[in-house]
Amino acid sequence: MDIRSLRYFIAVYEERSFNAAAKRCFIAQPSISTMVAHLEEDLNVKLFVRHSKGVSPTDSGKLLYPYACKMVNDLSDMRNLFLESPAPITLSISLTPFLSGALVSQALKTMLDEVPRLSLKLVDESESADLYFTSNHYITKEDVFYPLWEDHYVIAMPLDHSLAEYASLSIKQIDKQPFISRTSCDILESWNYLMQKQELTTDVRAQVKTEEYALDLVAAGLGISLIPEHSSRGRDDICLRPLHDVKLKRVVGLAHKKDQNFPDHLINTILSVKKQLL
Secondary structure: OOHHHHHHHHHHHHHOOHHHHHHHHOOOHHHHHHHHHHHHHHHOOOOEEEEOOEEEEOHHHHHHHHHHHHHHHHHHHHHHHOOOOOOOEEEEEEEOOOOOHHHHHHHHHHHHHHOOOEEEEEEEOOOOOOEEEEEHHHOOOOEEEEEEEEEEEEEEEEOOOHHHHOOOEOHHHHOOOEEEEEOOOOOHHHHHHHHHHOOOOOEEEEEEOOHHHHHHHHHOOOOEEEEEHHHHOOOOOEEEEOEOOOOOEEEEEEEEEOOOOOOHHHHHHHHHHHHHHO
16 A cells, blocks of 8 residues: 555545546546555455446445545645745635635635645636636536535525425425526526426526625525525525425536646645535
């Protein structure tokens, strides 16, 4: 067992795909498969089950994951002890308007706390940047994506709304409801498709760009909205209800172009952010 095999195992575990893990680690897919196979042989367990959509971790894989992350991070920390004066790192990071500000802030704080001499410049999504917060729906083959958290979409409504009496909702109950739409919504196409398939409509009262604006209008009683659950944390002026017949979600993370290289300790810190956000 060596540290590389653990890094490759972590990549496969988080990507749920040998191909995606190979791209993330910048190696050939057979190489990462071989290293994981050697790890399985060393531990005398099976770590993944292959299927048509990728791989799923076994119980042994789920057990190993937190230990592997700790060992990789501990090794990085040990190396950092002997860096006399790490070179300063200045990064630009673009932010999309549809993300939870609280979780983004927590991720940025972790990076600043754990990467020596790191300086960040936050830019708008329209500007070029070294790293960008985005969701899996916008990732291309040219990107390396580090997933940080998962968002499930729910219906946000005023506290006194008639639908608040239900523990969960059917998409059919949304029909003709006053609705706050978000123009910057990464699952908008999927939502519109589902509504059209069911021959449902909403009475759009306002279109806004950010989730915060949508939640403020919901709280003011202007209508309901489709919102990622994380975005409503800490608010007591609205209520949330899941849709029991529709499952919409996104994976949010940091991404960069494949031709960009960053120090190992920066990448390890980005990977460690995920555990702190769970």
